[in-house]
Amino acid sequence: MKRLRVAALYAALTIGLVAVAGPFVWTLLGSFKTDAEIRQDPPTLLPLRWITDNYAALFERMDVVTVTLNSVIVAVIVVASNLLFCSLVAYALTKLDFAGGRVVFGLVLLQMMVPAIVLLIPQFVTVASLNLADSYAGIVLPGLVTPLGVFMMRQFMGEIPDELVYAARVDGSGEFRIFFRIVMPLCKPVLATLGLITFMGSWNGFIWPAVVAQRKEMYTLPVALAGLSSRETVHYGLLLAGVIVVITPVLLLFVSLQRYFVQGVATAGLK
Amino acid sequence: MKPYTTRSLALITAGLLVLAGCGRGPTGAAEKPKDVNTTAKATGTLAVWAMGSEGEALATFAKRFEAANPGIKVTVTPIGWDVAHDKITASIASRTTPDVSMIGSTWMGELAKTGAVDPTPGNLIDKSAFFPSAWDTVQVNGTAWGVPWYVETRVLYYRKDLAAKAGVTPPATWDETKSFVKGLQKAGAGQGMNLNYTTGSWQEILPLIWQQGGSIIGSDGKWTFDTPETVKALAQQQSYFKEGLASTKVDPASFPASFFKGEVGAYYSGPWMIAGMEKDGGPGFAGKFDVAPYPKGSAGGTSFIGGSDLVVFKDSGNRDAAWKFVQWLSTPETQASWFETVKDLPSVQAAWQRPELTADKRVTVFGEQLKDAKTPPPVPTWDQIAKVIDQEVEKVALGKATPQDAAKAIQSQADAVGTGL
Numbered sequence A: 001m002k003r004l005r006v007a008a009l010y011a012a013l014t015i016g017l018v019a020v021a022g023p024f025v026w027t028l029l030g031s032f033k034t035d036a037e038i039r040q041d042p043p044t045l046l047p048l049r050w051i052t053d054n055y056a057a058l059f060e061r062m063d064v065v066t067v068t069l070n071s072v073i074v075a076v077i078v079v080a081s082n083l084l085f086c087s088l089v090a091y092a093l094t095k096l097d098f099a100g101g102r103v104v105f106g107l108v109l110l111q112m113m114v115p116a117i118v119l120l121i122p123q124f125v126t127v128a129s130l131n132l133a134d135s136y137a138g139i140v141l142p143g144l145v146t147p148l149g150v151f152m153m154r155q156f157m158g159e160i161p162d163e164l165v166y167a168a169r170v171d172g173s174g175e176f177r178i179f180f181r182i183v184m185p186l187c188k189p190v191l192a193t194l195g196l197i198t199f200m201g202s203w204n205g206f207i208w209p210a211v212v213a214q215r216k217e218m219y220t221l222p223v224a225l226a227g228l229s230s231r232e233t234v235h236y237g238l239l240l241a242g243v244i245v246v247i248t249p250v251l252l253l254f255v256s257l258q259r260y261f262v263q264g265v266a267t268a269g270l271k
Numbered sequence B: 001m002k003p004y005t006t007r008s009l010a011l012i013t014a015g016l017l018v019l020a021g022c023g024r025g026p027t028g029a030a031e032k033p034k035d036v037n038t039t040a041k042a043t044g045t046l047a048v049w050a051m052g053s054e055g056e057a058l059a060t061f062a063k064r065f066e067a068a069n070p071g072i073k074v075t076v077t078p079i080g081w082d083v084a085h086d087k088i089t090a091s092i093a094s095r096t097t098p099d100v101s102m103i104g105s106t107w108m109g110e111l112a113k114t115g116a117v118d119p120t121p122g123n124l125i126d127k128s129a130f131f132p133s134a135w136d137t138v139q140v141n142g143t144a145w146g147v148p149w150y151v152e153t154r155v156l157y158y159r160k161d162l163a164a165k166a167g168v169t170p171p172a173t174w175d176e177t178k179s180f181v182k183g184l185q186k187a188g189a190g191q192g193m194n195l196n197y198t199t200g201s202w203q204e205i206l207p208l209i210w211q212q213g214g215s216i217i218g219s220d221g222k223w224t225f226d227t228p229e230t231v232k233a234l235a236q237q238q239s240y241f242k243e244g245l246a247s248t249k250v251d252p253a254s255f256p257a258s259f260f261k262g263e264v265g266a267y268y269s270g271p272w273m274i275a276g277m278e279k280d281g282g283p284g285f286a287g288k289f290d291v292a293p294y295p296k297g298s299a300g301g302t303s304f305i306g307g308s309d310l311v312v313f314k315d316s317g318n319r320d321a322a323w324k325f326v327q328w329l330s331t332p333e334t335q336a337s338w339f340e341t342v343k344d345l346p347s348v349q350a351a352w353q354r355p356e357l358t359a360d361k362r363v364t365v366f367g368e369q370l371k372d373a374k375t376p377p378p379v380p381t382w383d384q385i386a387k388v389i390d391q392e393v394e395k396v397a398l399g400k401a402t403p404q405d406a407a408k409a410i411q412s413q414a415d416a417v418g419t420g421l
Helices: A002-030 A035-039 A053-061 A064-095 A101-113 A116-129 A136-143 A147-157 A162-170 A175-186 A188-204 A207-212 A221-226 A236-270 B003-019 B052-061 B063-068 B081-093 B108-114 B160-166 B174-186 B202-210 B228-242 B272-280 B319-329 B332-342 B349-353 B361-370 B382-397 B403-417
Strands: B044-051 B072-079 B100-104 B147-153 B155-159 B192-194 B264-269 B289-292 B303-312
Touching: A002 A236, A035 A236, A035 B272, A053 A236, A064 A101, A064 A136, A064 A147, A064 A175, A064 A188, A064 A221, A101 A147, A116 A136, A116 A207, A116 B081, A136 A188, A136 A207, A147 A188, A162 A175, A175 A188, A188 A221, A188 A236, A207 A221, A207 B081, A221 A236, A221 B081, B044 B052, B044 B081, B044 B319, B052 B063, B052 B072, B052 B332, B063 B072, B063 B319, B072 B081, B072 B319, B081 B100, B081 B108, B100 B319, B108 B303, B147 B361, B155 B160, B155 B174, B155 B361, B160 B174, B174 B192, B174 B228, B174 B264, B202 B228, B202 B303, B202 B382, B228 B382, B228 B403, B289 B361, B303 B319, B319 B332, B332 B349, B382 B403
Parallel strands: B044 B072, B044 B100, B192 B264
Antiparallel strands: B100 B303, B147 B303, B155 B264, B155 B289
């Protein structure tokens, strides 16, 4: 009986694994096929003949190194800034008693409710009039502190007992010391989650960097990839190869942070 | 949420709405173009935006212009089609436009209305050099706002081998088309024709309206969809599905593989499909298909014309050089070698006499079809109207609406949207 149960469990997990990993595997295998084979009906799983032409074409038509570097620079700045500043705002909202705290939080919530596409043109006009169009500064500016990050950090920090903070104050510790030495170390799981979410948001970000960057030397990976599609025809093999280049770093990051990530989501969900 | 927070949210929202009222006001559409100084030597740098394969190839191609015009440097930024519209809109709003940009041919109405685009100077650009239907894509309210760069039009693709097996020849009229498709079916193409009845199906319906002498916009600038011609066009398309000459039962994604396998015998599409068929069809497929002009209705065989235009922005600090670059791209020689580079069909008629264009018989079919092709009116709301048509065509194809009801539905929704001019 027990054996049967285990077998059923494994069967269910296998189906789940195939459903989740299937598209990735198909993308990976597809990037080694010709366009004709990708379009073939019935489709093939393993390439009939393994070709690396798609990757060769990708590296030839796109400055992969430059755009990947751009993506990394943008993502690192955005992640670091969100981790620091969202936490600072959340600390002020939860551990400091000041007038207007609720209004500030209301403002944060309000921003979460405005769809990003509505802000596209006003934000670009602002960035352009600051002469920041076509710069890293212009690309990262609107994403430095995200409302979602503030919200997540506030929810998590609200759970940290105030007594810890009081005790530190009684012992004569300053607010920054409390923040960095006591509160932040306790926030590790949620910081990992926030880091991953903002990294993915920045890494996959398309419309904003595409609008701000004025030269292809400033393009990020998704922006450069989009330029490879014509209006009427799509080179699937080339795109699949590009997708592999884009998702590999995200997958690696996810695997390395998985332990924290799962914990962070679980705790954030407790609220 | 506490009442206090709710109140502050309401206040902030009200504040944002007030702020949203600001922006750049549109200017009048009719405007006299200024001449370009053709005697002085133009210098400086030009920022040019182009999409897709054009964006990729233009940077290298423009070196020839730089060589012929020392002192001018052209910087091409390739932009993705997905983002092009948003990016151009944002650059107009912030007045950070490039000097020259490629635009989709149906965007002209909207861009002309922003007042950011420079009217075409008559002393440099000769209107009569272009296909008249292509020129229509840049003309809004009697003023031209750029030049057509390249064009595309739709023709009939069919399986040559199956047609030979069935003993049928490409159809010249609507009636012949049906017997042609029946012949292809007997020769093995079970699905008959692949007719588009989902996104983009307006591109197949409009030609059917025009081929009976119908028009979708009146001289008073009002939409005219509820006409006998529209009803008949929709009925004609519907009859293919009703008579089993086309199918709504197969997954649209199975095309074009179904054409390679011979399950589909024919379809309407544009010039890019030639390369697509030869590349993806597998070895030997290039000899198995051919193209033919659109079959004629009661008033002719008018096809759809699309493509891309080039515009110069008013905020360009280098207007003379910008227009000279556009003019260079519109010469027959440049257009013919541009065809060799990216397979874009020339919008300039004289380019079609050049050997690059006359070598492939299939390409010349497109050249002939371009003499009888029309563009949808370049009005700011065209994308919305096109979506309305697509929805109604789908209902008709699936048998959920009669052609009469669909024509009425398109008319009332189009009236509600207006032309935006």
